[in-house]
Amino acid sequence: MDLGKGMSWRLLALNVIGGLLVLAGIGLEALNARSLIDYREALSRHGGEAIELGTDALPQPGQHGHMARLAGTPKVVEAPHDPEFNQTANTPVLVRHVEMFQWREINIGGNVHYELDWVDRPVDASRFRDLRGHANPGRFPIEGKQFDAGLVQMGGFKLGSVLVHALPGSQLIEPEPAALPQNLAVTFTRYRDYLVTSARPGDPRLGDLRVSWSAVPLQQVTIVARLDGARLEAASDAPDGKGYQVQVGDVPLLALFPDLPVPPQYVTLWRILSVLLAAVGALVLLAAHRRPRDPLLALGLGSIGVGAVASVLWLGGENAQVLGGWLVLTLVGVALSVWCLRRRAH
Numbered sequence: 001m002d003l004g005k006g007m008s009w010r011l012l013a014l015n016v017i018g019g020l021l022v023l024a025g026i027g028l029e030a031l032n033a034r035s036l037i038d039y040r041e042a043l044s045r046h047g048g049e050a051i052e053l054g055t056d057a058l059p060q061p062g063q064h065g066h067m068a069r070l071a072g073t074p075k076v077v078e079a080p081h082d083p084e085f086n087q088t089a090n091t092p093v094l095v096r097h098v099e100m101f102q103w104r105e106i107n108i109g110g111n112v113h114y115e116l117d118w119v120d121r122p123v124d125a126s127r128f129r130d131l132r133g134h135a136n137p138g139r140f141p142i143e144g145k146q147f148d149a150g151l152v153q154m155g156g157f158k159l160g161s162v163l164v165h166a167l168p169g170s171q172l173i174e175p176e177p178a179a180l181p182q183n184l185a186v187t188f189t190r191y192r193d194y195l196v197t198s199a200r201p202g203d204p205r206l207g208d209l210r211v212s213w214s215a216v217p218l219q220q221v222t223i224v225a226r227l228d229g230a231r232l233e234a235a236s237d238a239p240d241g242k243g244y245q246v247q248v249g250d251v252p253l254l255a256l257f258p259d260l261p262v263p264p265q266y267v268t269l270w271r272i273l274s275v276l277l278a279a280v281g282a283l284v285l286l287a288a289h290r291r292p293r294d295p296l297l298a299l300g301l302g303s304i305g306v307g308a309v310a311s312v313l314w315l316g317g318e319n320a321q322v323l324g325g326w327l328v329l330t331l332v333g334v335a336l337s338v339w340c341l342r343r344r345a346h
Contacts, residue, residue: 014288021281025302026309029274033313035264040319042260043067047235047243050224050253058156059230067235070154071222071250074167078150082213084142085195086179091215092164094147101198101208103134118210120144137207154223160233163225166246169217222251275329278302297340303333 043049047067056072080094081087087094099118105128106113114134125136152159177190188211191201195211198204225244226235235243245256254260264270279295279302287293307330314323 011288014284018281018284018288021284022278022302022305023281025274025276025278025281026306028277029271029306029310030313032264032267032270032274033310035261036267037313037319039261039263042257045239045259046224046245046257047226047238047240051227052253053155055250056155059227063227064229066227067224068227068232069222069224069253069256070157070232071220072154073218073220074152074154074159076149076152076218080147080149082145082147084181085175085184085211086181087175087213088179089173089213089215091173091218092149092152092159092167093216094149095170095214096145096147097212097214098140098142098144099210099212100137100140101204101206101210102136103128103206105129105134116204116206118204140209142209142211154221154232157227157230157232159223160225160228160231162234163223163232163244163246166244167216167221168246168248169219170214171217173213173215175211175213220249222247222249222256224253224256275299275302275306278306294340294344297337300333300336300340303329304337307333 040049050067050069051063053068053070055070057070074092076090076092079088079090080092082094082096085096087096097120099120100122101116102119102123103114103125104117104119104123106115112129114128114130122138122140123136125131125134128134148161148164152164172193174193175190175195177185177188177195180188180195187197188195188209189198189201190196191198193212196204196208197210198208204210223232223244223246225232233244237243247256254262279299282301282305283293283295283298286298307326310326311323311330314326
């Protein structure tokens with residue numbers, strides 16, 4: 001009687017332990033898969049999972065259409081040129097700024113006064129409270145403009161126009177008066193980092209013009225964008241409405257997109273451990289049911305349990321390769337289990 005009770009408790013313990021091990025294996029992969037799915041879904045908001053290209057990388061086969069993270073210093077191959085002033089600079093984007101010395105109305109607490117200052121747009125003096133002696137010239141004879149480089153590269157990739165315009169930073173550059181066309185050389189003189197029409201640059205008068213140029217500096221940046229052959233472009237179909245990211249320095253992906261969860265580590269290792277854990281549980285259950293201990297049969301049953309649950313988790317997503325891998329593992333588990341059972345039957 002006592003021996004029977006001992007055997008029943010042993011069988012119960014083996015069933016419980018085996019079942020818990022199988023559930024633990026399935027649960028381990030469920031957590032692993034859920035973590036990876038959440039991470040990829042978060043990445044998809046920004047265009048998709050990004051390939052790590054490192055610094056100054058070159059195009060490689062099979063990369064087309066993927067998002068990529070690339071760090072490096074942009075190189076200007078075809079520099080921008082301002083044809084009116086004959087000014088050229090080694091920069092991705094060259095911007096001409098034009099200002100006029102004009103009257104401005106300053107209203108502080110109801111007290112109005114007027115002062116002359118450099119302003120980058122025509123100031124409509126007709127709206128001044130006091131029009132006497134404060135008329136402004138009106139339309140600018142020369143306008144500000146932006147000039148883009150014909151070709152900007154980083155590593156072996158050409159940067160699309162959206163990415164060129166997203167490059168950060170701006171700094172004044174020194175103009176070259178010697179390069180001015182003759183008609184402008186008689187009008188403009190250099191004063192500090194500007195070209196001015198003032199007869200006395202340190203004492204400008206109403207209507208004088210001041211022209212300067214700013215450039216995007218060449219510095220190390222990190223870009224995340226979509227690979228289009230040997231080009232980097234913004235992912236126009238990204239749900240975030242942007243599809244790219246640009247920051248100064250060599251910046252990791254998580255710092256570029258703070259909304260991303262921490263990426264799962266050792267994904268493949270956890271997958272192997274989950275199958276092995278479920279297989280050990282199946283081996284214990286076989287022993288509980290007084291079946292011969294067959295490691296291959298246990299491995300097949302563990303593969304079926306983990307593979308089937310993982311396949312369900314990956315259904316409906318865009319990760320067909322992962323889903324296909326789990327389905328193959330499940331079918332291999334079924335085939336292995338059937339083979340083991342038939343072998344024992346014979």
